[in-house]
Amino acid sequence: MSKDQINLNKLPKHIAIIMDGNGRWAKEKGKFRIFGHQNGVKAVREVSEGCAELGVEYLTLYAFSTENWSRPKIEVNALMTLLVKTIKSETQTLMKNGIKLDAIGDRTTLPAECLKELDEAINATKDNTRMTLILALSYSAKWDIVNATRTIAQKALNGEIAIEDVNEELIDRTLTTHKYPHPELMIRTSGELRISNFLLWEIAYSELYFTTVLWPDYRKEQLYEAILEYQSRERRFGKTSEQLV
Numbered sequence: 001m002s003k004d005q006i007n008l009n010k011l012p013k014h015i016a017i018i019m020d021g022n023g024r025w026a027k028e029k030g031k032f033r034i035f036g037h038q039n040g041v042k043a044v045r046e047v048s049e050g051c052a053e054l055g056v057e058y059l060t061l062y063a064f065s066t067e068n069w070s071r072p073k074i075e076v077n078a079l080m081t082l083l084v085k086t087i088k089s090e091t092q093t094l095m096k097n098g099i100k101l102d103a104i105g106d107r108t109t110l111p112a113e114c115l116k117e118l119d120e121a122i123n124a125t126k127d128n129t130r131m132t133l134i135l136a137l138s139y140s141a142k143w144d145i146v147n148a149t150r151t152i153a154q155k156a157l158n159g160e161i162a163i164e165d166v167n168e169e170l171i172d173r174t175l176t177t178h179k180y181p182h183p184e185l186m187i188r189t190s191g192e193l194r195i196s197n198f199l200l201w202e203i204a205y206s207e208l209y210f211t212t213v214l215w216p217d218y219r220k221e222q223l224y225e226a227i228l229e230y231q232s233r234e235r236r237f238g239k240t241s242e243q244l245v
């Protein structure tokens with residue numbers, strides 16, 4: 001398996017990843033869970049670089065879910081500190097690699113320090129065009145859908161739209177993911193076979209790829225494997241094979 005086997009004309013434009021297994025990785029080594037998160041940063045770096053090198057345009061990483069707030073406070077705090085530190089220390093690398101940073105999720109729940117570093121990095125990298133790295137922070141798909149529904153309902157109440165104007169396109173435009181195409185490929189590590197409230201609307205026709213590799217062990221090699229598997233699948237979007245030719 002190597003990078004050369006990948007057909008660069010058939011790349012997914014957008015890959016979304018559920019980075020899972022940090023805690024188990026640490027436990028296997030007799031360490032605290034945060035040790036797993038710290039080692040997960042290396043995988044984030046590798047996969048971002050790997051995607052940018054290939055020409056993938058958007059990479060969305062599930063870094064912290066709405067549900068993650070209910071983890072023990074010590075882990076939540078350690079994760080937030082790690083996020084702030086990583087965003088700060090990686091900005092230079094993002095610049096060097098031409099990567100633009102963005103975020104989706106409930107900004108109102110993020111600690112001030114985290115928001116500050118995030119906004120600084122988003123602003124510093126805003127003119128980069130090689131790839132966009134989107135961090136899902138305090139994000140859940142249901143949260144996004146509820147918010148979008150409220151916005152649309154308010155517009156209807158204000159008389160700005162009619163009920164008949166509510167369609168897929170309007171919902172798409174109202175979600176926080178509206179700036180980006182839907183991911184063609186979603187990857188989850190660590191052997192769990194769930195979506196866990198990630199991009200539910202946007203993955204309607206995504207190819208799903210699951211691997212047992214724990215996130216801190218995830219490297220470019222594993223990314224290439226997922227892309228090759230994606231390229232071997234036939235995407236029919238509800239049509240028959242014959243209709244595709």
Ligand code: FPP
Binds near residue numbers: 020
């Ligand atoms: C899931 O593993 C991982 C997370 C909830 C956090 C992911 C965060 C990082 C990789 C740190 C830095 C990220 C960025 C983008 C700078 P888990 O804790 O659920 O593992 P488990 O299922 O084995 O318990």
